[in-house]
Amino acid sequence: MGRAHGHGSRSRGHRPRGPGAAPSSLARRVRARQNRSVEPARGRPEKSALASFLRARRAALRPEDVELPAEPGRRVAGLRREEVARLAGISVEYYRRLEQGSGHQMSVQVCRSLARALRLDGAGVAYLQRLALPGADASYEVHRGEAPPPDLVEMITLWDHTAAYIIDRNQDILVLNALMRAVAPGYMEVGNNLGLMQFEAPPEVRALSSWQEGARTTVARLRYYGDPDDPRWQEIVGLLLDDDDFRAMWDRHEAYPMTSGRAPNHFAGHGWVDLRWQVLEAHPGLYTLICYGAPGSVGERALTELRTAFREARPEQPQTGHQTPTEGSRLARHRRSARRTEDDGHGRSTAADGDPGVYSEGHDGVG
Incomplete structure (x- = not known):
């Protein structure tokens, strides 16, 4: 679930790479884009990333945010270097460097x-601390290419009442249950990436406040969880840098973990409605996301209707990338077909055959 990410088809080809994969030409181009995509290399500070982060955070503050008097006609965006240095108790020259x-x-x-x-x-x-003091953050450890524990997979398999899935630090989908696939048919698939799908959303979805909220979260968590030495992370960020909205958000240098949020999802008979999502970190480097409707909301009603149809279809197993289609996937195909032919009351279909599908936060369509 993430916040507002688009569930688009282009991301299907971007399967997770193994931890030992050699950097591709794309990865080299991404690193050449300097700080936009390159973060600190493991074991040493990345000066350009640290510098950009400090500048962005300084520009985001106003004098009143730090209890400094507002100056009439002030022309500086954010704080001055001198003000930050004084607040931190260091020399202006040192901070400038x-x-x-x-x-x-x-x-x-x-x-x-x-x-x-x-x-x-x-x-x-x-x-x-991760940028300036490599190795000082004991809580941060890179876990690449680890498979979800069998008991965790079994747990979400048994959740026929709850839509859930598992992603890694790069926001690649590793496992999802049948109800989750039914929420976003054709897009919530193993190997798809939430970040790439997020920014495949069409203009009408990007105009939604829940998409904008989710997109910022998607970008922030790519920074927060990202491993700069991971070719897959480099590939994802490199592809997303072609998007104007992503670049603007990336340049804000926001970085924070995913916890909870909302995401716009399309349901036949209801249109675009918001669903809530919550993250559970049950295993290092892996994140279980749960999708639900707020009590009394249109999202709750839409999800309840889908859940009823889902149970009648008697799904068997979640998708893990090595299974044959289940009843849940057949329900998903039926739901997608119904959405494409849904009439809006004026003789027009509400979604064309090329329907980009569900978009969520981020993160974010489903979440």
Whole structure:
């Protein structure tokens, strides 16, 4: 589920790569785009990434945010370097070097002082430490290519009342149950990527506040969870940098984990409605997302109707990439076909054969 990501078909070809895969030409081009896609290499600080993060966070603050007096006619966007340096208790010249990417590795004390000066929350502090103090964040460990534990897969398999799926740090779908596939038929498939689907949403979906909220979350969690040495991460970010909305959000340098949110999803007879999603981290580097409708909402009614039809179809197993189609997948195909022929009351179909499908947050269609 994520927030507002589009469930589009183009991402099907982007299957997760193994951890030992050699960097592709795309990966090399992505790294050449400097800080837009390149984050700190493991074990050493990435100065350009740190510099860009500091500049973006400084620009996002206003004087009143840090209890400084507002100046009439102030022309500077955000805080001045001098103001951040003073708040952090460091010299202006030292801070200037940090923002230019030429400063030395900062101490833990300076890192904490800058975090306070820039009013970073817990996720922001963790991300700053990861950039400035490689290896200092013991809670952050890269887990690449790990398969979901069998008991976790079995658990979501048994959830015939709850739509759920599992993604990795890159937001690639690893496992999903049949009800989740029915929510977003043809798009919620093993190997698809939530980030790529998010930004395949058409203009009318991008105009929804829930899509915009979800898209920002998708971008922020790509930064927060991303491993810069992972060719798959490089590939995803490199592809997304072709999107104007993604680039604008990427340049904000927001980084935070996924927890919960909402996502627009299309249901026959209801149109675009918001569903809620919640994340459970039951295994390092893997995230279980649960999709549901808020009590009393149109989303709850739409999901209840789908769940009833789903149970009547008697699904058997979730999709894990090695199974034959289940009753749940046949229900999904039926639902997709029904949506394509749904009449809007004026003799027009509400979704063409090329229907891009469900979009969610992010993240985000389903979530």
